[in-house]
Amino acid sequence: MAKSKNRRSGNTPVSELIRNLRSLRVLLVHPKDREAEDLLEHLNRIGCQVHTQWPPPKEIQSNIDVVFLALRQVVEDNITFSWNADEPPAVLIAIVDYENPIIVEKVLQMKAQAVIGLPLRPFGVLANVLLSVTNHKREKRLLAYNERLRSKLKAKNDIDKAKSILIKAHGISEDRAYEFIREQAMNKRTTIESIASSIINASDLLQLNLTKEIDIK
Amino acid sequence: MTINKTKDPVKIGLLFSTTGVASAMETSMMKASLFAVEEINKNGGIDGCELQTVSHDPCSMSSKYRDFAEQLIIEDKVNIILGCYMSSSRKAVLSVVERQNALLMYPAQYEGFEFSKNIIYTGAAPNQNSRQLGDYLLRYVGKRFYMVGSDYIWPWEADRVMSEMLASRSGIVVGERYLKLEAPRKVFDTLVQDIKKQSPDVIFCNFVGESITHFYQAYADAGLDPKSMPIASLTTSETDIQAMGTAAGVGHYTAATYFQSVDNPVNKKIVERYQSKYGTDELTNMCWDSAYFQVHILANAIMNAESDNINILRQSLLGSELNAPQGRVRIDPDNHHTYVWPRVGRVKEDGQFEILFEPTHSVKPDPYLANHDPNGWPTDTIMKAV
Numbered sequence: 001m002a003k004s005k006n007r008r009s010g011n012t013p014v015s016e017l018i019r020n021l022r023s024l025r026v027l028l029v030h031p032k033d034r035e036a037e038d039l040l041e042h043l044n045r046i047g048c049q050v051h052t053q054w055p056p057p058k059e060i061q062s063n064i065d066v067v068f069l070a071l072r073q074v075v076e077d078n079i080t081f082s083w084n085a086d087e088p089p090a091v092l093i094a095i096v097d098y099e100n101p102i103i104v105e106k107v108l109q110m111k112a113q114a115v116i117g118l119p120l121r122p123f124g125v126l127a128n129v130l131l132s133v134t135n136h137k138r139e140k141r142l143l144a145y146n147e148r149l150r151s152k153l154k155a156k157n158d159i160d161k162a163k164s165i166l167i168k169a170h171g172i173s174e175d176r177a178y179e180f181i182r183e184q185a186m187n188k189r190t191t192i193e194s195i196a197s198s199i200i201n202a203s204d205l206l207q208l209n210l211t212k213e214i215d216i217k
Numbered sequence: 218m219t220i221n222k223t224k225d226p227v228k229i230g231l232l233f234s235t236t237g238v239a240s241a242m243e244t245s246m247m248k249a250s251l252f253a254v255e256e257i258n259k260n261g262g263i264d265g266c267e268l269q270t271v272s273h274d275p276c277s278m279s280s281k282y283r284d285f286a287e288q289l290i291i292e293d294k295v296n297i298i299l300g301c302y303m304s305s306s307r308k309a310v311l312s313v314v315e316r317q318n319a320l321l322m323y324p325a326q327y328e329g330f331e332f333s334k335n336i337i338y339t340g341a342a343p344n345q346n347s348r349q350l351g352d353y354l355l356r357y358v359g360k361r362f363y364m365v366g367s368d369y370i371w372p373w374e375a376d377r378v379m380s381e382m383l384a385s386r387s388g389i390v391v392g393e394r395y396l397k398l399e400a401p402r403k404v405f406d407t408l409v410q411d412i413k414k415q416s417p418d419v420i421f422c423n424f425v426g427e428s429i430t431h432f433y434q435a436y437a438d439a440g441l442d443p444k445s446m447p448i449a450s451l452t453t454s455e456t457d458i459q460a461m462g463t464a465a466g467v468g469h470y471t472a473a474t475y476f477q478s479v480d481n482p483v484n485k486k487i488v489e490r491y492q493s494k495y496g497t498d499e500l501t502n503m504c505w506d507s508a509y510f511q512v513h514i515l516a517n518a519i520m521n522a523e524s525d526n527i528n529i530l531r532q533s534l535l536g537s538e539l540n541a542p543q544g545r546v547r548i549d550p551d552n553h554h555t556y557v558w559p560r561v562g563r564v565k566e567d568g569q570f571e572i573l574f575e576p577t578h579s580v581k582p583d584p585y586l587a588n589h590d591p592n593g594w595p596t597d598t599i600m601k602a603v
Contacts (some may be wrong), residue, residue, distance in 0.1 A: 013377075013380070013384065014377065014587070018587050019381075019587055019588040020588070021585075021587050021588075022587075022588070039549070042332065044551070045332055045551060045552050045584075045585055046585045047583075047585055047586070120334070121315075122334075123331075123332075123333070124330050124583070126330070156449065
């Protein structure tokens with residue numbers, strides 16, 4: 001659990017994200033109206049680099065950090081907005097003026113990281129942007145970590161399986177089996193995981209003939 | 218109301234504490250406001266309509282600022298309130314003016330990171346005082362800083378900005394202490410002893426209210442020398458120097474948008490008029506200047522808009538300009554803050570500031586600037602030695 005300091009100190013540096021707030025690139029996807037103008041003005045006041053676009057672009061450019069989206073218009077006017085909610089290209093902040101289940105459901109479906117309510121109140125926009133960018137980064141980090149764990153786990157399973165094939169086939173110790181796989185990987189300049197999966201594949205092919213001696217030298 | 222048809226007076230509310238911890242500064246702001254109102258009425262009011270004030274004393278308590286702001290709008294029927302000094306009081310009034318769609322004109326330097334359609338900010342944002350003071354101190358005074366101040370958001374944020382400037386220019390913070398607004402004198406003696414031990418090049422000081430007097434007096438009583446270890450502040454003004462006794466203030470630095478010693482004909486004329494009314498003991502200062510000029514800006518805007526309805530008035534206020542005592546100022550339509558003139562001064566024997574540096578032209582407010590890295594400074598902040 002994060003522990004917050006009782007006394008704020010002026011000498012405690014703030015995070016890079018806050019310091020570099022002005023390098024954030026924001027795309028405001030909203031029809032041109034008074035609310036969009038107010039939000040645009042406030043984002044400029046904060047100092048972000050803002051562009052506006054309507055109707056929504058086919059694809060979000062990779063240099064965009066944050067997308068503000070007029071959600072009701074997308075829902076009501078049946079406007080196409082392609083957004084991969086599971087692998088979002090940027091942070092998504094929904095601009096909403098209804099809080100009914102249909103609109104809220106859409107917010108959830110699109111996995112928006114934050115919501116800005118209308119009528120616009122400038123207070124809170126800054127904090128919402130920073131919070132959602134931080135959450136987005138953390139989510140990406142966690143997903144990448146998750147992926148690494150998944151492949152590590154699969155590798156470990158494969159190595160275990162390959163070891164047990166070798167132990168069975170040659171009556172060698174577990175340590176020796178591992179050592180053998182490692183040597184093979186070094187000689188062939190490949191990973192332990194790929195040798196392990198070769199052994200498993202080979203063994204599968206020879207499944208019917210397991211009793212026969214395999215020439216592993 | 219629409220002015221000029223009925224010649225009814227235009228009523229504005231004043232919320233300055235004449236009692237409590239902030240009273241020294243806020244009384245000065247109050248007098249500045251009333252003085253400006255009197256000038257306007259002497260010159261025929263706003264198109265023949267008298268400008269009337271309704272005042273309440275919030276006693277330096279933020280809950281009273283909120284209550285009186287509500288009372289001013291609902292019972293006294295004003296659309297515009299001028300007042301507040303500390304951030305806590307501004308925040309209290311902010312919630313009221315936004316809900317009631319009224320206007321607050323706020324004449325004090327503060328920590329930035331705020332914008333409301335219902336507030337006009339006429340004091341300095343951090344890019345209009347901290348930056349200039351930091352630049353001066355690091356260039357000419359020293360690199361080892363001891364940070365002290367009252368224990369609330371404005372001094373913390375002022376220190377954060379200063380610390381960042383230090384970090385990017387190989388300065389260091391050797392100590393940092395915040396004291397409660399009501400801290401008694403003896404606590405300041407203890408603080409000064411610690412500062413003496415650390416022996417910094419500069420004491421960056423953002424006490425407000427009576428704490429200013431306590432701190433400078435404790436410093437003087439400890440026999441410290443401003444030549445080797447000066448105090449530098451964003452808040453200490455002529456009025457505070459007078460309250461602490463001039464001797465305790467001599468040699469210390471302040472950065473502000475205005476000093477009474479600003480050398481221009483507008484300032485000289487206004488100070489002379491002010492002192493001929495209240496006496497030469499009545500000093501002017503940075504918040505006095507903002508409190509004064511914002512009344513004139515407001516009166517001009519009401520005259521142009523022919524209304525004190527804030528939806529109409531706002532357009533007339535934004536972008537408006539005035540020859541204020543500090544120099545020509547302008548309300549920035551982008552962020553409702555003000556183009557002002559940041560200066561660095563040092564207290565002389567007579568309690569007035571010798572102005573060491575001032576800008577070549579007014580500086581645009583940038584209330585949402587988080588990164589005060591001097592490498593990224595725009596050229597309009599270039600200061601010239603006076």
